[in-house]
Amino acid sequence: MxxxxxxxxxxxxxxxxxxxxxxxxxxxxxxxxxxxxxxxxxxxxxxxxxxxxxxxxxxxxxxxxxxxxxxxxxxxxxxxxxxxxxxxxxxLGLLDPADWTAAWITHPDWYDEGNPRAGEGRPLPLLAGEFTLTRPIERARLYVAGLGVYVASLNGAPVTDAVLEPPYTDFARRVAYATHDVTALLRDGANALGLALGPGIAHVFPHQDRYMKFYGSKAAPRAIAQLEVTYADGTSDRFGTGADWRATEGPTTRSHWYGGEDHDARLAVPGWDVPGTDRSGWHPATVRPDGTAMLRARACPPIRVTEELPATAKLVATDGTAVFDVGAVVAGWAELRLDLPAGHHLRLLPGDQLDAFGRVIQSKPTTGAPIFSTYVTKDGPQRWHPDFRYDGFRYVEAQGLPGHVGQEALTALVLRADNEHIGRFETSNALLNDIHTIIDRAVRGNMYSVLTDCPHREKLGWLEQTHLLFDVVAYNYDVAAYCRELAVTIAEAQTEDGLIPDIAPEYLVFDGAFRDDPNWGGAMVRVPWQLYRWYGDTSAMETHYDAMRRYVGYLTGRAEDGILGYGLGDWFGLDDTTPVPLVGTWGYWRAARTMAKVAGVLGRDDDAKRYRALTDAISAAFTGAFFRGERFGGGGQASEILALDMGVVPDELVPAALDRLSEAVRTGAITVGEIALPALYQVLGRAGRHESLYGFATSTDHPSYGYQVRHGATALTEAWDGPTRGLSQNHYMLGAIDAWFYRTLGGIGQAPGSNGFRRLLVAPAAPGDLESVRASTATPYGRVSVAWRRTDGEFALEVEVPPGSTAEVRLPDLGLTSHDGPGTAVGERAWEVPAGRWTFGGSR
The missing domain is CATH 2.60.40.10 (Immunoglobulins)
Known part of the structure; x- marks a missing residue:
């Protein structure tokens, strides 16, 4: 039960x-x-x-x-x-810095107190320590952290399937440690713990021959590990990193978060992480003076390998170079599986597209360039992938590979934060299914320890997608713990004056609006609210209330007479008439309006009243500044959409505005960018303009999602015409339609005033020639599923409502003469039902 x-x-x-x-x-x-x-x-x-x-x-x-x-x-x-x-x-983990008796250690060549770049250009460190168990054990816990990336092993076996540890944080303030149950990996007598280190994004050093988004060091490679063993007799022991550990250089000769990784398999150190190995030629590990106050427990799922995609083909470029195709644009590792003699020098170039000669395309606007990894073979069967970084790719150009090696030599190991995949969406229209697939693939490609915008040239946590596309992510994945941790990371990036930068963590300080835009920084206010709406969880609002309040105060301090006159505007929009201050002021209004709601839920009534007044003042200022005649701003789509979303369009002008937008969307003449796009679906969806939205969904002309599908996109691209224009082939920022798929075509939504999906509103639309939809997702109360089908003169709907929830179910108006359903009728085509599986129908 x-x-x-x-x-x-x-x-x-x-x-x-x-x-x-x-x-x-x-x-x-x-x-x-x-x-x-x-x-x-x-x-x-x-x-x-x-x-x-x-x-x-x-x-x-x-x-x-x-x-x-x-x-x-x-x-x-x-x-x-x-x-x-x-x-x-x-x-629980280690809650006090004093609980840590282990020390931060590294290879001596990677530490010089006066030189943060010590070790650059040297092979990456291997650290090992041995300890002895003298009696039977009951349980063992390993607490471990590293900078920038570490791989931990115990007696030669990995301690976890988590990879690219630790997650992104402001490493000077917080380093996430992991806790592992390693009881089964221990043995009687001698044991050995190993830690392989890489620089990761914590230490991005200048790379003369490869791509760098930026360079700079937050923390040079180091690690800390503490193993706590409880014996069967009730006693315990503790073993940790310290001066008794040994260090040597490993076979990874260089790793750069952006540029690539080099590995010489001939330099592998046999048995480096197993007990009994002769380490007399190794160096004593260097104990660093860093404390443990910054260590905090990881509170969300780690990154793991979630798919394996064997190469679908080995292509040959016109000059004879081998190029592997894994069939889809992904993010992760290209793993080599070879049987060759030692000494083959291979160069691997990842990319999303091929040029006219069949070679991988790399350029700074697309993937960044040049990006490549090198691998020198050892003798015999071997497998290799980078351990300390990742790539975005569909194709891997393999220079130096012997001609007889077939397509079985390469497999894509797809990585992402291991949030449970909970969504399903499928329709009778193959194009819509393909659009859902490419959006989901792009979400996967950017769901790392933060939500990135692309997995190659940026790898940064740009914040606008985090809240503008929250629903897109949450319909498909369980992100309750994940987004709560994102809120912590965003709050850590806040400056003394209250600014939330456009990226978090702020590894790179950008200039102007690329650092300060309310539609990016607004994530600080929106994400805690969205966690409450989606999961019924108030903890993020409670924890970050002060940071949220300070951010709205910062925006108020920068506004002039209620207008926020700066920002990036409607990013990637096709209409240059949209005023930047209009878009920025909408972001300011949205943050203030959300704060009023948050304060109300938390019982801060005075604050709620104050933020409601601020919201009204911004709305009035917006109207005064941007309303010209019968239109807002320059009269473009984004200006009208954002004004409609704010509810400031005079009532008598709303129908004409909706008609203009509906006709433009229906005919594919869409000009909005990523900021106004989610609002477009919300505004037209609330107005019931589903036929127009369906017209855009099924368009294959530029600009449209269908254009991307028809031109070969396997993940959503950065631009509407991305497959033919270039730029990133793995961006989910334009993916707002996927929430419309679930909420409107699938009909899965919440009733007004509900949070955590306690009360569902199941109201599917059946626009155009769409014949059927199957959609489901998981809520805090269980799985919600909807399936409908229509034939000539009949409509059938099946709904599953999880225990603990109730639902209002509304059938679409298809001109049918009779409707029937279970539960309590609350309208001509609407019923209220409790948990269970229910069938509804209509006919002529």
Whole structure:
């Protein structure tokens, strides 16, 4: 009856930092009227009259290393209690800097107190330490962190399948450590822990022969690890990095976050991370003076290999160069699988497109250039991929590869943050399915430890997509814990005067609007609110309220008479008549309006009143500054859309404005960029202009999504005409249509005033010649699915509502004469239903 128990939106997490974690669950039976939670030995909630399926641990504050088991039972409306659920677990990490007795260490050649660039150009370090276990163990935990990228192994085996650790943070303020259960990897007697280091984005050094987005060092390569062992007799031991560790150079001779990685397999150090290896020729590890105050537990899923795509073809360019095609634009690693003698020098160039001669295209506006990795073979069967960086690619040009090597020699290992894939969308229209696929592929390609804009030339966390396309990501992936962590990263980037920069973390300080635009920095206000709306989670709003308030105050300080006169405008728009101040002021209005809502939910009534007044003042200023005759701004689409979204268009002018926009969208004459595009779907969707939106969705002329599909895009591109124009072939910033797919064609939305999908509004549209749709996603209460089909004179709709939710179901107006459905009728074609599977229909 009770299932899917989670702690802080994670399943059985290790290493939590919060001492009052959130506990949540789902139901498989009747709706809940009361709950009873037991955290063994720590807290008993008693029987609580509540329908809440998300509660905060209410016992005494937990302490570091606490391991807990918990379970829950619920009561239904008939007064019957379920049985106790299966047990869930969680465990806290190291909560105090004093809990760390290990030290930060590195290779001596990579540390010079007066030279942050020490080690550049040298092979990457390997660090190893041995320890002995003298009696049977009960459990073992490894707490480990590194800068910039580390790979940890125990007795020659990886301690985790997480890769590219640690995640992006402001490394001077916070470094995320991971906690691993390594009990099964330990052995009686001698054991060895190994740490391989790479520079990552923490240490981007000048690279003379390869592409650099920027260069500079936040932290040179280093690592810290602490292994805590509890023996069966109740005693314990602790082993950590320190002066007794040894260091040597490994076979990776160079790694650059942007430019590539070089590896000479002939230089591999046999047994470097297993016990008993002779390390007498190694150097003593250098203990760095860094403290442990910046270490914080990772609180969201790590990056993992989520797909393997074997090459679909080995192509041969006109000059004979081998080029592998993995069939889709992806982000991750190109893995070589070879059987060759030692000494073959290979150069691998990743790219998204090929030129007329069949060679990989690289240029600064597309992927960055040049980007390449090199590999020198050892003797015999071998596999290799970069360990310390990643690429965006579809094609891999392999220079120096012997001609007899076939397409089986290369496989794409697709990487992303391992947020559960929860969405499904499929229609009777193959083009719409392809559009959904390329958008999803671009989301995957940029879902790393932050949401990046592209996986090759930038690899930076540009913030506008994080909130403008929140729904696109959340319909398809469970990002409750992930986006909560993003909010932490955004708040860390805030400056003393309240500015939220356009990227977070701010590894590179841009100039002007590329650092300061409210439609980028507004993520600080919008993401916590969206977490509440989507998951019913108020914690991010509570945690970051001061940062949110300070940011709106910063915008107010920069505004003149309510107008914010700077910014990037409607980025990548096709209409140069849209005033930049109009777009910036809309972003300011949206932030203020959201703050009013946040303050209201948190019970800060005075603040809510003040922010509502600010919102009204901005609206009035917007109208005064940009309303000319019967149009806003320069009369372009973005100006009208944003004015309609704000509700400042006079009532008598709204129909004409909607007609103009609808006709332009229907005919494919769209000019908006990435800022106004999500608002276009919201404005026209609220107005019921689905036929026009469907016309644009099925267009194949430029500009359109269909144009990209018809011209070979396998991931959404940076520009409407990206496949033929160039630029990045892996950008999701124009992907707003995917939320419209789920919300409007699939009909999966929330009723007004609902949060966390407690009350669903299932109201699918059936525009144009669309014959059927199947859509589903996961909510905090369980899976919601919708499937509809229409034939001549009939419409059938199937809806699944999860336990704990209710739904209002509305059938589209298709001119049918009779409609029927279960539940309580609340309109001519509308019914209210509880949880369950329901069928609705209409006919002539």
């Amino acid at each position: 009770v299932t899917n128990l989670r702690t802080c939106d994670l399943t059985d997490p290790l290493g939590l930092e919060t001492t009052r974690p959130t506990l949540s669950w789902q139901l498989t039976g009747p709706a809940q009227t009361a709950y009873h939670v037991r955290v063994d030995g720590l807290w008993d909630s008693g029987e609580v009259e509540s329908a809440d399926q998300r509660v905060v641990y209410g016992g005494t504050a937990l302490t570091g290393r606490t391991a807990a088991r918990w379970r829950v039972r619920t009561r239904d409306a008939a007064g019957d209690w379920s049985g106790w659920s299966a047990e869930a677990r969680f465990e």
